[in-house]
Amino acid sequence: MADVSPVVPPVIELLDVTRRFGEITVLDSVTLRFPSGLTTAIIGPSGAGKSVLLKVLVGLLKPDAGTVRLFGHDVTEAPERELFAARRRIGMLFQDGALFDSLTVGENVAFPLDQHRRDLAGAERDRRVAEKLEWVGLPGFEDRPIASLSGGQRKRVGLARAIVLEPEVVLFDEPNSGLDPFTSDQIDDLVLDMKRRLGITFVIISHDIVGTVKVADLVGMLYEGRLVEYGPTADFVRSGNPIVKSFLRRNLAPPVSAFDPGEGR
Amino acid sequence: MRFLESAGRFAYFLVDFGRAMARRPPSLGAILEEAFRIGVRSLPVLLVIAVFVGTNLALQGANAFAQLGGQNLVGTFVAMAGVREMAPVIAAAMIAAKAGTEMASQIAVMRIREQIDALEVMAVNPLWYLVAPRLLGIVLVLPALTILAIFVTLLASWAVVVLQLGQSGAVFLAEARATVTGADLAFSMVKGLAFGVIIALVSCFFGFQAGRGPEGVGRATNAAVVTVSVAVVCLNYLLSVVFYG
Amino acid sequence: MMGTLALLGQIGLFAARIVQGVLTGRMPLSALAFHLHTVVIRCLAPVLAVVFPFGMVMALQGLQIFRMYGAERLLSPFVAAAIIRELSPVMASTLVAAQGGSSFAAELGAMRIKEEIDATDVMAVDSVAYHAAPRAIALVIACPLLNVLGCVSGILGGYVSAVWIQGEPAGTFWAALWDMTTPGDLWASVLKTTVFGAIIGLLSCFFGYHARGGAAGVGKAVNDTVVWSILVFIAANYLLTSAFFGGGTS
Numbered sequence: 001m002a003d004v005s006p007v008v009p010p011v012i013e014l015l016d017v018t019r020r021f022g023e024i025t026v027l028d029s030v031t032l033r034f035p036s037g038l039t040t041a042i043i044g045p046s047g048a049g050k051s052v053l054l055k056v057l058v059g060l061l062k063p064d065a066g067t068v069r070l071f072g073h074d075v076t077e078a079p080e081r082e083l084f085a086a087r088r089r090i091g092m093l094f095q096d097g098a099l100f101d102s103l104t105v106g107e108n109v110a111f112p113l114d115q116h117r118r119d120l121a122g123a124e125r126d127r128r129v130a131e132k133l134e135w136v137g138l139p140g141f142e143d144r145p146i147a148s149l150s151g152g153q154r155k156r157v158g159l160a161r162a163i164v165l166e167p168e169v170v171l172f173d174e175p176n177s178g179l180d181p182f183t184s185d186q187i188d189d190l191v192l193d194m195k196r197r198l199g200i201t202f203v204i205i206s207h208d209i210v211g212t213v214k215v216a217d218l219v220g221m222l223y224e225g226r227l228v229e230y231g232p233t234a235d236f237v238r239s240g241n242p243i244v245k246s247f248l249r250r251n252l253a254p255p256v257s258a259f260d261p262g263e264g265r
Numbered sequence: 266m267r268f269l270e271s272a273g274r275f276a277y278f279l280v281d282f283g284r285a286m287a288r289r290p291p292s293l294g295a296i297l298e299e300a301f302r303i304g305v306r307s308l309p310v311l312l313v314i315a316v317f318v319g320t321n322l323a324l325q326g327a328n329a330f331a332q333l334g335g336q337n338l339v340g341t342f343v344a345m346a347g348v349r350e351m352a353p354v355i356a357a358a359m360i361a362a363k364a365g366t367e368m369a370s371q372i373a374v375m376r377i378r379e380q381i382d383a384l385e386v387m388a389v390n391p392l393w394y395l396v397a398p399r400l401l402g403i404v405l406v407l408p409a410l411t412i413l414a415i416f417v418t419l420l421a422s423w424a425v426v427v428l429q430l431g432q433s434g435a436v437f438l439a440e441a442r443a444t445v446t447g448a449d450l451a452f453s454m455v456k457g458l459a460f461g462v463i464i465a466l467v468s469c470f471f472g473f474q475a476g477r478g479p480e481g482v483g484r485a486t487n488a489a490v491v492t493v494s495v496a497v498v499c500l501n502y503l504l505s506v507v508f509y510g
Numbered sequence: 511m512m513g514t515l516a517l518l519g520q521i522g523l524f525a526a527r528i529v530q531g532v533l534t535g536r537m538p539l540s541a542l543a544f545h546l547h548t549v550v551i552r553c554l555a556p557v558l559a560v561v562f563p564f565g566m567v568m569a570l571q572g573l574q575i576f577r578m579y580g581a582e583r584l585l586s587p588f589v590a591a592a593i594i595r596e597l598s599p600v601m602a603s604t605l606v607a608a609q610g611g612s613s614f615a616a617e618l619g620a621m622r623i624k625e626e627i628d629a630t631d632v633m634a635v636d637s638v639a640y641h642a643a644p645r646a647i648a649l650v651i652a653c654p655l656l657n658v659l660g661c662v663s664g665i666l667g668g669y670v671s672a673v674w675i676q677g678e679p680a681g682t683f684w685a686a687l688w689d690m691t692t693p694g695d696l697w698a699s700v701l702k703t704t705v706f707g708a709i710i711g712l713l714s715c716f717f718g719y720h721a722r723g724g725a726a727g728v729g730k731a732v733n734d735t736v737v738w739s740i741l742v743f744i745a746a747n748y749l750l751t752s753a754f755f756g757g758g759t760s
């Protein structure tokens with residue numbers, strides 16, 4: 001695989017990262033640089049190691065070998081304090097939102113503010129929460145309980161929470177999983193809208209090629225723990241790599257189904 | 266072998282938790298909220314059981330001592346058995362059965378739904394955010410519930426002695442007061458405190474250890490309950506030996 | 511008032527559906543065996559762990575009083591009677607409600623939320639007979655069983671504190687053990703806990719089966735189960751004790 005070194009400086013770098021679970025190698029010397037201000041999508045079939053990649057990237061899992069750099073700092077073996085300092089500049093949208101059921105929608109979105117920006121006065125905090133909820137298309141949802149939300153709405157609230165601290169990077173774990181094609185499209189449009197509005201770095205893990213082509217500037221494909229293809233989206237869809245071709249064919253063949261009962265970690 | 270592994274993990278858990286607490290003290294609001302929730306939720310059941318234990322100690326005691334002509338000893342017996350031993354144990358058992366299982370299952374569910382990962386990504390230490398308020402909440406509330414259980418037990422016994430057995434309430438109270446000292450009450454509170462620490466730490470630990478899937482939640486809860494029960498009984502015995510010889 | 515009556519009516523109907531499920535053989539016996547095994551394993555340690563110290567305490571404190579009269583011989587019958595008649599049945603049932611009943615309510619509640627109960631009905635299978643009945647009946651069987659084990663544990667607790675700690679002769683402890691307890695007391699203890707088990711089984715399955723409103727609804731079902739089943743069986747205990755022992759003083 002050719003080493004693609006974009007001219008834009010990377011905010012996140014994985015260098016030769018390997019991660020095993022017992023006998024199984026889930027990530028096999030993966031090297032990836034996520035350039036600042038661009039949207040990079042990592043696609044691949046279930047079990048290719050996408051979710052593990054994302055978890056290694058934010059330090060939820062430690063790599064067995066290799067280096068992870070966030071904003072130029074090596075955080076592979078960094079103490080919690082340094083890791084946390086880097087994470088405050090990152091927002092993440094979890095697969096099912098990972099919202100706290102005991103809190104309301106507003107309290108969920110305000111959670112990072114309440115934890116890290118206690119300097120903000122109540123009115124300013126509320127204003128920011130309301131603004132982010134409006135951005136994700138859920139204005140006035142502050143007092144709703146989490147249990148009353150649909151799958152798409154949970155993702156929207158999760159996104160509002162991910163951007164409330166005004167991060168420099170937002171990570172998306174399967175933004176389309178578990179959604180019907182129609183809702184899936186709406187989420188893609190929302191991601192696109194956020195990309196224009198914020199102009200920050202996005203990293204998207206997905207198995208859904210349609211949404212990926214729509215929003216990504218760069219696409220990489222993981223297959224059996226290896227990065228088999230990586231490049232600008234326009235080049236990627238014309239790739240001659242047989243694995244990529246077969247993945248694209250299956251995914252682009254109508255009718256497009258974005259439903260996936262969820263992939264294991 | 267598996268026991269040693271768990272014990273080792275528990276030790277790590279304690280160290281991590283201690284570090285997290287040292288870095289940042291938990292918020293008072295969260296502690297009070299937990300204390301209130303734990304207290305209010307366990308209250309009705311605890312009151313009912315305390316009434317049961319009080320009435321029963323009086324009835325069984327009166328029944329047995331009547332053969333000796335020692336009806337007046339009911340007060341002494343209730344004070345010794347109820348105040349010193351049973352009230353702390355029932356308060357701890359009720360809190361363990363309700364609040365402890367709830368902690369273990371809540372945290373296990375949060376683990377499965379990636380909410381604990383979400384805390385980490387949002388740069389919030391999960392041990393600090395989830396364990397500290399629960400631990401301090403229970404530590405705040407269990408001594409108070411223990412004292413409450415003591416008084417309800419005594420009151421229920423008094424009611425049986427006066428209303429059902431038709432004996433002198435004044436004698437009962439005098440007996441009880443002669444037996445129970447301030448030190449006994451203080452010691453019962455210390456016991457409550459110690460039980461609270463065990464219940465919170467062990468239950469939260471098993472919650473964090475939960476495996477994936479719904480059966481992981483069940484298994485974590487179950488392991489927490491069994492470990493807590495055994496630990497509380499052993500600790501109760503040790504503390505009583507230390508205090509009463 | 512109307513609401514309460516309606517609720518009682520619903521619980522009654524639910525009980526009838528469980529009984530019907532059992533009598534028509536629509537309750538799967540393998541599920542009954544599975545749930546019985548689960549609930550006994552789940553409640554065993556808590557029951558033993560709570561009744562054992564109760565026996566210890568009764569013996570330890572009772573002994574101090576009996577010694578004043580030189581009537582140490584009365585100790586073991588006193589412990590046995592208190593444990594068998596009242597303490598073990600109620601404490602064992604409390605823990606069965608808090609551990610077993612609550613987990614059944616949580617399971618059924620989760621199945622309701624995940625539409626598994628609807629799915630069962632859609633497949634033309636009686637969901638009460640299939641899901642609720644084996645759990646309820648498991649509690650009816652488990653409760654007296656755990657009570658018997660609780661009684662043994664409580665008496666052993668008394669033995670440990672009287673003989674090992676206080677140095678009373680073991681021979682006297684065992685010889686006098688049944689002086690105050692009749693076979694009738696034993697039957698009453700078993701019968702009582704069977705009734706308590708039925709109360710816990712019925713209420714836990716009722717609240718779990720009718721849970722609504724997501725995870726919070728399941729939590730409420732669990733809480734209602736523990737609070738109401740303990741309140742109801744303590745009330746039943748008072749009535750049954752009065753019936754067996756005439757006001758509880760025997």
